[in-house]
Amino acid sequence: MTKPQYDIEASGKKMKEIRISRGLSARQVMDYMGLTSVQSVYKWEAGKCYPQADNLLAIAKLYGVDPFDLLVEERK
Secondary structure (H helix, E strand, O other): OOOOOEOHHHHHHHHHHHHHHOOOOHHHHHHHHOOOOOHHHHHHHOOOOOOOHHHHHHHHHHHOOOHHHHOOEOOO
């Protein structure tokens, strides 16, 4: 069995698409997450970094999706 690899840029794009499809602004996500700046949300969605595990789970709950629905596995 091989460890899965995830495409950070495609995952960020997917997070943004899901957020928008749910009618949420990045600021609303920031408020829900208790963040002090919307920049974290933008970094995740730009594929600059992944949210920490607890934040990924919270985002999934907010969006009403499975956490793995926020990630895009790399094709081999």
